[in-house]
Amino acid sequence: MLQTLKDDFKAVFERDPAVRNIAEIIFCYPGFHAMLFHRLAHALWQRKFFFVGRLTSHLGRFLTGIEIHPGARIGRGFFIDHGMGVVIGETAEIGENCTLYHGVTLGGTSWAKEKRHPTLGNNVVIGSGAKILGPFTVGDNSKIGSNSVVVKEVPPNSTVVGVPGRIVMAGAQKGDLEHGQLPDPEAKAIACLFDQIQSLERKVRELTEEQELLRAGQQKPTPKKKVS
Incomplete structure (x- = not known):
């Protein structure tokens, strides 16, 4: 648990130049708060305390504006910047060191009780307002531009923009999403x-x-x- 918290603090310091100290993260970062609620809710969900898990998740949503279903699986080093309006569905899976900006949706396109939400690889960056819809994979080191709508699989090291999302650059490097440099x-x-x-x-x-x-x-x- 302590190592997980260290990874959370490290992710904020690496990806948000506005942060000054740990106290700011603890008291002023809704993305950090949302992950604390999610870890508790996910632990309850895995132990089949479904109602209590959903209630914990709902409380986190009320306090942070970030909705993460307790069934979602999230790796270490996950960072939500600003966070308001982020929605992560039940069967979503997120790898390590991923970054989401405000307004991102990891949603589904089916009402069937099956895998219906996306899987993000490691080091994925998703710009504000982007919608990733469906049970496909966004490959490692990929970047999704702001307000893009992605409805099909994204290969590793790709940059996607547009509605619907189109791959406009291959061989993306690990790092922040340079919105001003997107084609x-x-x-x-x-x-x-x-x-x-x-x-x-x-x-x-x-x-x-x-x-x-x-x-x-x-x-x-x-x-x-x-x-x-």
């Missing part, structure tokens, strides 16, 4: 369309000029022959 596939597609439109306009203009020259040549009067 914009929609802007790239629009730029390509704009280039094609300009090319078509040039061709139309050239063809129009050729047609005008041909008409001018046909309308030019033929010179009269001199009578000897």
